[in-house]
Amino acid sequence: MKEFTKDDLINFLPRFETFVGIDSDGCVFDTMEAKQKDHFHPAIIRHWGLEAIEPQVRAAAEFTYLYSTYRGLNRFLGLCKTFELLNDWPEARDHAKLPDPTDLHVYCDSGLPLSNATLKAEAERTGSQLLAEAHAWSVELNADIDQNMPDPPPFHGVEKALARIQKTSDAIVISQTQAVALLKDWYRDDLAKYVSVIAGPELGSKIDHFTMSAVDRYPANAILMMGDAPGDMATAQAIGCNFFPINPGKEIESWQRFMDEGYDAFLAGGFSEEYQKTLIREFKALLPGTPPWKRNS
Numbered sequence: 001m002k003e004f005t006k007d008d009l010i011n012f013l014p015r016f017e018t019f020v021g022i023d024s025d026g027c028v029f030d031t032m033e034a035k036q037k038d039h040f041h042p043a044i045i046r047h048w049g050l051e052a053i054e055p056q057v058r059a060a061a062e063f064t065y066l067y068s069t070y071r072g073l074n075r076f077l078g079l080c081k082t083f084e085l086l087n088d089w090p091e092a093r094d095h096a097k098l099p100d101p102t103d104l105h106v107y108c109d110s111g112l113p114l115s116n117a118t119l120k121a122e123a124e125r126t127g128s129q130l131l132a133e134a135h136a137w138s139v140e141l142n143a144d145i146d147q148n149m150p151d152p153p154p155f156h157g158v159e160k161a162l163a164r165i166q167k168t169s170d171a172i173v174i175s176q177t178q179a180v181a182l183l184k185d186w187y188r189d190d191l192a193k194y195v196s197v198i199a200g201p202e203l204g205s206k207i208d209h210f211t212m213s214a215v216d217r218y219p220a221n222a223i224l225m226m227g228d229a230p231g232d233m234a235t236a237q238a239i240g241c242n243f244f245p246i247n248p249g250k251e252i253e254s255w256q257r258f259m260d261e262g263y264d265a266f267l268a269g270g271f272s273e274e275y276q277k278t279l280i281r282e283f284k285a286l287l288p289g290t291p292p293w294k295r296n297s
Contacts, residue, residue, distance in 0.1 A: 072229020
């Protein structure tokens with residue numbers, strides 16, 4: 001099982017005239033619900049002793065990691081946002097001692113790759129208890145997922161699409177899932193053979209991945225980002241490339257649509273303005289920015 005480095009991105013050699021960056025969790029693999037609800041969220045509750053407000057923690061974490069404009073965030077950004085929501089929610093903050101997310105916010109804004117290694121280094125450098133706790137949570141979480149989470153299947157239609165992409169476009173995985181899980185998923189299901197690089201947060205942000213591998217090697221209309229989260233859309237918009245959403249809850253239909261029309265439209269010179277607007281409008285409608293306890297109050 002090959003582990004990839006930044007050099008694999010920096011020294012990427014195009015074989016085709018088009019480039020496709022593909023997210024992993026929730027886009028290729030049906031991981032999001034089980035990974036979050038059965039592993040991420042219980043670990044937050046357990047690690048910070050928040051059993052007294054378990055319903056609120058689960059609601060805040062599910063909103064952040066699954067059902068909102070924050071879906072797909074790096075785990076540490078998501079943890080920071082979850083704590084911010086809980087501290088702003090009287091039903092949570094009045095019934096439990098919540099961590100102050102300030103140190104985590106500073107780390108997330110530091111420009112460092114958001115990974116266990118950099119978090120540990122920052123915890124040691126700053127002496128921050130919260131960063132040390134977040135690192136311990138993340139390490140425990142990786143072990144729990146590796147040992148106890150059933151292997152997530154790829155969505156129906158994914159392998160057929162990857163095989164088609166491989167014939168006419170350069171393709172890499174562009175993800176914020178930590179490498180230990182990312183590589184396991186792609187090699188276990190023998191999907192790694194369809195992509196040239198598998199990049200996780202250890203190699204930088206998704207924008208970093210594109211910048212190192214594709215931005216100066218292909219015209220913007222010859223680059224495509226595929227993903228299930230607003231961060232994927234924001235990445236595409238930041239580099240000015242095409243974005244094809246894998247809509248949460250409609251993943252199989254999205255992959256079929258990609259095969260029926262999306263990939264051909266991309267190969268024909270990039271998405272038209274109207275087609276791109278339609279895809280984004282449908283995608284945004286599925287992921288609100290305001291949590292339900294505020295919408296319903």
